[in-house]
Amino acid sequence: MAAAFRSSQQVLLLRSLVWPGVLDSGSTCCRCPLGAKRYLLTENIMKLKEFQHKKVAVACNLPGTKGMCFLAETYLRNLEEKLTQNKLILKEELRTLLHLCESRDDMELAKNVIYRYHAENRNMTVGEYKFGPLFMRLCYELDLEESAVELIKDQHLRGFFSDCTSFNILMDTLFIKGKYKSALEVMIEMKNQDVKFSKDTYVLAFAVCYKLNSPESFKICTTLREEALIKGEVLSRRASCFAVALALNQNQPAKALSIFSQIMKPESIICTNLNIMIHVQSNMLKALIEILKDATEGNLSRFVKKHVFSEEVLVKVREKVKHVPALLAKFDELYGKLHVNGQVTTYSLDALLCHTPRDVKSHMGLLNKRTVSRRTFQPLSQSLWAE
Numbered sequence: 001m002a003a004a005f006r007s008s009q010q011v012l013l014l015r016s017l018v019w020p021g022v023l024d025s026g027s028t029c030c031r032c033p034l035g036a037k038r039y040l041l042t043e044n045i046m047k048l049k050e051f052q053h054k055k056v057a058v059a060c061n062l063p064g065t066k067g068m069c070f071l072a073e074t075y076l077r078n079l080e081e082k083l084t085q086n087k088l089i090l091k092e093e094l095r096t097l098l099h100l101c102e103s104r105d106d107m108e109l110a111k112n113v114i115y116r117y118h119a120e121n122r123n124m125t126v127g128e129y130k131f132g133p134l135f136m137r138l139c140y141e142l143d144l145e146e147s148a149v150e151l152i153k154d155q156h157l158r159g160f161f162s163d164c165t166s167f168n169i170l171m172d173t174l175f176i177k178g179k180y181k182s183a184l185e186v187m188i189e190m191k192n193q194d195v196k197f198s199k200d201t202y203v204l205a206f207a208v209c210y211k212l213n214s215p216e217s218f219k220i221c222t223t224l225r226e227e228a229l230i231k232g233e234v235l236s237r238r239a240s241c242f243a244v245a246l247a248l249n250q251n252q253p254a255k256a257l258s259i260f261s262q263i264m265k266p267e268s269i270i271c272t273n274l275n276i277m278i279h280v281q282s283n284m285l286k287a288l289i290e291i292l293k294d295a296t297e298g299n300l301s302r303f304v305k306k307h308v309f310s311e312e313v314l315v316k317v318r319e320k321v322k323h324v325p326a327l328l329a330k331f332d333e334l335y336g337k338l339h340v341n342g343q344v345t346t347y348s349l350d351a352l353l354c355h356t357p358r359d360v361k362s363h364m365g366l367l368n369k370r371t372v373s374r375r376t377f378q379p380l381s382q383s384l385w386a387e
Contacts, residue, residue: 040207041172042357045165045200051137058099072100080109089117091129098134107144110135111151118160132166136173145173149182153189164190164198171204175211183208184217199236202228206242207354210249218250225259237263238357241270245353248274253281267305269345270352273313277349280320288317289330296337309338312348 043049062071079097082089094117101110114135139148148170152161161167167190174183187205190197197205202224209221221243228235240263247256257278263271279288295307314335321327338344347355 040175040204040354040356041168041200046137046140046169046172047133048137048141051134051141055099058096075100076106076109079113083109083112083116088120089113091117091121094131095129095134098131098138101138101142104142104144107138107142107147110138111147114151114160115156118157122159130163130166132161132163133169136166136169140169140173145170145177145179145182148173149186152186158193161193162195164195164201167195168198168200168204171201171208175204175208178211180208180211184212184220197228197233199234199239202233202235202239203242206239206246210242210246210353213246213249215250218246218252221246222255237265237268237271241268241274241353244274244278245349248277248281251281253278257282269308270349272307273310273349273352276309276313276317280316283320285321285324285327289321289327289334292317292331292334292338295343296334296341306341306343308343308345310349310352311344311346314338314344 059072062075075096079089079093082093094113097110097113101107114131117131135151136148139145151157152166152170167186171183171186174180174186183204187201187208190201205224206221209217225235225243240259244256244259244263247253247259256274260266260271260274260278266272266275276288276291279285279291292309295309318328318331318335321331345352
């Protein structure tokens with residue numbers, strides 16, 4: 001009874017320290033999860049908070065009455081002994097291990113256990129628990145992306161990282177660190193392993209190509225996009241925006257316009273500014289002035305979303321029209337109105353492109369939750385008419 005009470009106290013104390021996802025600097029527990037950051041992927045893909053909370057729960061549920069740090073160290077030592085004794089590694093043991101790792105030494109043990117586990121279970125992966133995303137979240141948190149690249153390319157682990165989420169998380173991690181060539185290699189490895197691309201994969205791939213900004217990366221981006229369209233894939237607006245931006249950076253305004261024209265609902269702030277840049281590079285200056293004029297003279301009600309322009313983009317517009325006095329005078333007038341209306345942002349086009357979007361929660365689940373009337377046991381739509 002007393003042991004149970006002490007255990008519950010430990011859980012409450014640990015939760016109070018780490019539940020927000022960031023370890024208090026004064027805490028002495030070495031195994032509490034640290035806060036982590038995101039970049040291109042949303043939280044519902046990364047699931048870092050969920051991962052950190054699970055780490056707390058796993059540490060709290062270790063059998064024993066001593067401190068959780070001691071219990072975790074004991075668990076890792078016991079698993080290391082199982083490796084040396086060539087004993088079978090169980091699924092739950094690997095899952096627990098990945099939730100207890102907090103250092104590079106722990107990760108070395110984890111890698112050895114992964115190799116052993118995969119060797120024992122390589123023919124039983126269909127329908128099994130996917131360890132890949134869990135391992136990638138751990139590498140993301142511990143800044144061990146190089147180890148992740150090494151493992152995801154290892155031929156001995158073919159099949160262990162069989163899901164697109166593992167590759168996406170690793171690419172995002174490398175993108176944050178500015179390791180764009182490594183991120184591109186991971187994408188190519190994903191393609192070589194015949195792992196199906198998700199809509200997030202295309203966002204990451206096009207973003208990496210955009211950052212590399214070379215003729216080679218432009219060719220890769222174009223090829224991936226064409227292959228996706230041939231397969232009937234629906235590319236997201238965000239992925240297409242990166243492709244447009246890359247085409248502009250490679251001085252291919254015609255290609256940029258072609259891609260832009262296929263974007264559904266191009267009303268976002270990114271699309272607005274990319275459209276301006278397409279007009280700048282295509283020397284469509286009169287049409288460009290008309291776009292700015294419409295933006296200033298449209299419905300300026302606070303209930304209507306206004307077009308917002310990047311200061312960086314407007315500077316490039318002015319540079320383009322400065323040799324045409326009539327257009328320059330009109331632009332300066334419109335520029336002043338845009339500022340007065342609050343339609344100018346200091347964010348660069350690059351910052352707008354790389355901004356992490358908010359998660360979009362669907363409400364369809366609430367609508368589809370109950371389809372049968374509790375009173376008549378008829379389909380809900382029919383019973384509503386009857387009532």
